[in-house]
Amino acid sequence: MNGEELKRSKIVLLSAGDNVAVALVPIQKGDILENSGKNIEARDDIDFGHKIALRDIKKDDNVIKYGEIIGVAKENIMAGSHVHVHNVKSLRADKHE
Amino acid sequence: MSELNAYLNPDGKAAPRNHNLILSLNSFCNTAAESIHRSVTPTVLITHPHGRNEIGINKERLLKSLIGNALNPNVFSVLVVGYENKSTSAFVNELRAKTKKPVESVLVLDNGTLGATREGAEIASRMSQINSEYSREKFSISDFIIGLKCGGSDATSGIVSNPAVGKTVDRIMNMKGTAIFSETTEIIGAEHILAKRAANNKVALDILEAAKRNEEMAMSLGVDLIGTNPVPDNIRGGISTIEEKSIAAIMKSGSGKINGVLDYAAMPPDRGLYFMDSPSAATEVVTAITAGGASIILFTTGSGNPVGSPIAPVIKITGNPYAAKKMREHIDVDISEVITEGKSLQVGSDKVYRILEKTISGRLTKSEILHHNEFAPIPVGL
Missing domain, CATH: 3.40.50.2300 (Response regulator)
Structure with missing residues (x-):
C-alpha cells in the first residue's frame, strides 16, 4: 500500500491475501469498487473504516486482515458484504457457547 | 533535527x-x-x-x-x-x-x-x-522515556496513526532511546508477533504468559470481551474482534526488539523498548507508564479520546479525518492527510516526531491546556 493508492481508492487492501478490505469513504449498497484490477459490487452500505468481503467467505473460515487472522465467519459471507460483529466472531477468550 | x-x-x-x-x-x-x-x-x-x-x-x-x-x-x-x-x-x-x-x-x-x-x-x-528558578538545557531524545498508548481506536488506528507512531518509535530506538508500551488485553491475538520480536526466549515467554493470564482472567469472570474490548466506540469505528484491535494496537511499538516485560508501574532497567503488563483502559495505562518513568506520552486515537495526565504531557495523534475535525480540541497531531491526500506514513511519522520535540521543549498539549489530569491507580483488572 502506498499513499497514492490510498488517495485513489475507496477501499484499501492492507496485506496481499487478505479476504477483507477497509472502506476509506462511506460506501453505498450497489457501489462498484475496484480492488487489485477487479471490480466488486457492494452488497451493503459500509461505513468509513468498516470491512468489506473481497470474496465469498464460508462459515467457520478465517477472516484475514493485515495478513493475520482476526476471527472466523459466523455464517457464509458473500463477496461485497459488510464484515463486522454480526457475521464475525473472535477466536480468543471464547466461552464456547 | x-x-x-x-x-x-x-x-x-x-x-x-x-x-x-x-x-x-x-x-x-x-x-x-x-x-x-x-x-x-x-x-x-x-x-x-x-x-x-x-x-x-x-x-x-x-x-x-x-x-x-x-x-x-x-x-x-x-x-x-x-x-x-x-x-x-x-x-x-x-x-x-x-x-x-x-x-x-x-x-x-x-x-x-x-x-x-x-x-x-x-x-x-x-x-x-x-x-521556577530552573531553566531549560539541551538534551537528546534518548534522555527521555517515551510512553506509548492508543485509545478510542478505530480502523484508522491500524492504517495510519499506529504504524506512523511505530516508525517514530523505530527512529527513537535507532538513537538508543527508551519507550514503554502496555495494554495486556490488547496484545491478545497479536502476542505471536510480539514474541518474535523478543530480545530472548525469556522475554518471549513473559509476553505469551501475560496475554494468557489476561485471557484466562476474562474467561474465569465468564465475560465476553466483545463490548468490553473492543468497546462500543471501537466497534462503531469498524473493529470487530480483540484480535483485530490488538494487531493494530501493537503497530505503535514499531518493529524493533523488545527488551523485557515490566511489572505494573515498574521502571525500565535499561534503554530500549519495554512492554508493561497492565490493565488496558486509557487512564489506567497512562497512570501505570508514568509511574514507570515515562515523562511524555505518544497517544494514538481513532475516534478521539480526551484523556490526559497530571504528570506527563499526552500528545494526541489521529489519522481519522472526521475525528480530526469533531475532536479537534483534543488532537495535537492530525495526520489524516495519509488517507485524504495520499501522503506517506513517513510524512505522518515525521510530523509526530516534530511535535514530540516541540512538546518536550515546552509546547503545551491539548490535554494540558484543557486540564485533563486523569489519574487511576487501578489495582487489578483487564
Whole structure:
C-alpha cells in the first residue's frame, strides 16, 4: 500500500491475501469498487473504516486482515458484504457457547 | 533535527516539565489536596478514591503507582497530604530514600482539612518558587522515556496513526532511546508477533504468559470481551474482534526488539523498548507508564479520546479525518492527510516526531491546556 493508492481508492487492501478490505469513504449498497484490477459490487452500505468481503467467505473460515487472522465467519459471507460483529466472531477468550 | 530543551531534575534526569506535585494519600485527603492545588500555582494534583484498608496486591499496586508517579522525572517537588502520621511517614520515608527531590508532608488528623490546607499551601508556595528558578538545557531524545498508548481506536488506528507512531518509535530506538508500551488485553491475538520480536526466549515467554493470564482472567469472570474490548466506540469505528484491535494496537511499538516485560508501574532497567503488563483502559495505562518513568506520552486515537495526565504531557495523534475535525480540541497531531491526500506514513511519522520535540521543549498539549489530569491507580483488572 502506498499513499497514492490510498488517495485513489475507496477501499484499501492492507496485506496481499487478505479476504477483507477497509472502506476509506462511506460506501453505498450497489457501489462498484475496484480492488487489485477487479471490480466488486457492494452488497451493503459500509461505513468509513468498516470491512468489506473481497470474496465469498464460508462459515467457520478465517477472516484475514493485515495478513493475520482476526476471527472466523459466523455464517457464509458473500463477496461485497459488510464484515463486522454480526457475521464475525473472535477466536480468543471464547466461552464456547 | 532541532534541539530539545528540557529541565535537569534534582535526581539528574531530563524532564520536559518541572512540576510541583500535591499528592493525596487517600480519598478523604483529596479535599485538602485540592484546596492546596487551587491556592498555589503552578502545582499539579494527584487524587484518587483509594488508600484506606487496602490489602495485598491492591495495596502494593496503589503504593507502586503513587511512589512511581512521585519519582517521575517531571516531578521536581512533592507535598504529600496524608491522614495520620504512621502511614504518611512511612510513605514519605520510602520516597525520600529514592529521590533527592524535596518531599514534605501535611496531616489532616488533628489539624483538620483547613489546617492541613493552610500549612500545605505555605510549603507548596515555597516549592513553586524554588522550581521556577530552573531553566531549560539541551538534551537528546534518548534522555527521555517515551510512553506509548492508543485509545478510542478505530480502523484508522491500524492504517495510519499506529504504524506512523511505530516508525517514530523505530527512529527513537535507532538513537538508543527508551519507550514503554502496555495494554495486556490488547496484545491478545497479536502476542505471536510480539514474541518474535523478543530480545530472548525469556522475554518471549513473559509476553505469551501475560496475554494468557489476561485471557484466562476474562474467561474465569465468564465475560465476553466483545463490548468490553473492543468497546462500543471501537466497534462503531469498524473493529470487530480483540484480535483485530490488538494487531493494530501493537503497530505503535514499531518493529524493533523488545527488551523485557515490566511489572505494573515498574521502571525500565535499561534503554530500549519495554512492554508493561497492565490493565488496558486509557487512564489506567497512562497512570501505570508514568509511574514507570515515562515523562511524555505518544497517544494514538481513532475516534478521539480526551484523556490526559497530571504528570506527563499526552500528545494526541489521529489519522481519522472526521475525528480530526469533531475532536479537534483534543488532537495535537492530525495526520489524516495519509488517507485524504495520499501522503506517506513517513510524512505522518515525521510530523509526530516534530511535535514530540516541540512538546518536550515546552509546547503545551491539548490535554494540558484543557486540564485533563486523569489519574487511576487501578489495582487489578483487564
